[in-house]
Amino acid sequence: MLIDLIKCHGSNNDFLLIDETEGNYKLDDFKRRDLALALCDRNTSLGADGILFIRNSKVADAQYRIFNSDGTEASMCGNGLRCAGRYVCEKLGRDEAIIETLKANLKVKKHEEIFIDIPTYQVEISPVSFKLEDLPLNLDQETLIQGKLPQLSEELTFTALAVPNPHLTAIVSKEQLESDLQEEISQKLNNPNDLFPDGVNVSFIRLLEKGSIYVNTFERGVGFTNACGTAMSASTLVTCLLNENEFEQPINVYNNGGMVQCSVHEKNGVYTIDLIGNATFLYSAQLEIEFDEEVMVGEILEQEDFNEDENYSLLQEHAKKYLNQF
Template sequence: MQIEVIKGHGSGNDFLIIDEITNDYSFSESDRTKLAQLLCNRNSDLGADGILFVMKSEHSDGRMRVFNADGSEASMCGNGLRLVARYICEMLGVNEAVIETMKANLKISKQKDLYPNIHTYQVEISPVLFNLSALPLNLNKPTLFNERVEELSEDLRFTALAVPNPHLISIVEAEQILGDTQKRLSEYVNSPNELFPDGVNVSFVKSLQPGSIYVRTFERGVGFTNACGTAMSASSLVTCLLGINKLEEVIQVYNNGGKVQCVVHEQEGKYTIDLIGNATYLFKTDVSIDADERTFTSNKKSVFSEQQTYEKLQAQAQQLLEQAMKG
């Protein structure tokens, strides 16, 4: 099997893009899982956090399916959606479109550069659900908002929500981010446990200054990642609900892969989040897959020059974070 692949990233959260619209590929569900496990392996020639399958849609401009590196399917991926947004917009020659995801049809649009010469796209993050059954989280209450959970920590307070991926968010200080608390907690809730039968994304969030936060995420099916788009969106919403930041105002969200911007909207008690950030291409290559041997080889890579520019934004973000962690 021969497949054309583009590798790209949103905030350092890297993916392989496979175009099923213009290419005559035919994948079974099992194929998608096996492809993700094979091609995303960090010990291989490609390696990534997941695969973005760009597909035809009966009622939108395109459809996105996301498979994590472990072969599981994610219902949404904000950073990945920006890459798909760019791919669809450039393919159709438009600046805005609607992309079908597992739970919703989401608006996307090309935006002015987040940083000079960085391809920047805005994607809608919704629906937002606070009912614990949406995650699911097995507690004897309907919601969890800035509360302690005895099984998880004596000190930290947590908020649970689905956007639609499940997220557990805690507002913390620098020492809690720099320690091993998040690792231990995340590994617990993503191994067999009574609270989260399907696992959960865990984010520790530090307020840097008004309108600016740092988000570090342990992503279900991936582990610690440079950034998680839905986690940064959910974290921004939580900071607004806690009065740390404000609705309808741009929030600068820093992460280990760089930074994005989020704007939280509320209408008639329902929330949506705009996630704005880079959609950077790294290289394009053809991959030859031996399904029987579960091996692959990639041919010569056609490298894009965009990463050099993105690294300037990344360096700027890292410098700010280092100062914040010290102070």
């Protein structure tokens, strides 16, 4: 079987995009899982944080599903949604589209450039819930907002929320950020545990100055990642709730892969978040794939570069220079 794909990234959170509507691939969830395990392995194959599968939708312009590098399916990925949204918009010849995800139909639209010559898209992050049952988090209470979890840390204060992926966030100092604490907590919560039976994304937030934060994320099913779109969105919301940042204002969110902007909106107690950032295409390729007892990946038959990543590297340099001030 020949499969066409695009390698792309949002904040260097990188993906392989496969349009199932263009090829007679006849993929089921077992094959999607096996493809993710085979193609995302950075040691033996193309390497990526996950695969974005574009499919037809009866309720939106397109559906996208994302399978992580470990073969598990995520309900949403903000960085991946920007890339999928760009692909769908360009395919339809439009500046905006509605994308069906597992939990909601979300709006994606082309946005003014976040940096010079950077293809930029804005995506809606919702629904947002603080109910622990929606993560799930097993505590004898309804929410955890700036609360303690002594079984994880005596020094940190945590907020848990679903956007809709489950997230556990903490605002930390530079010393805490540079310690092993985040890895210890993340490994504990993403192995069999009593608190988060399905695992959780763990983000450490560092306040830089008004309107700017840094977010480092251990992503469930991936590990430490350059950036996680829903994590940056959730983290921005948390800082607004604590009056560290303002609602309805764009917040610069720096990450190990560069930077994005997030804006938090509240109406009648319901929160939505706009995530704005790059959707960079690296190359298109065609692979020979055989499904047997395991996925057999042949050589790349065709590859064409988009030549977009050089411009993104300038954004990265800008972000690093800014972070070095703190």
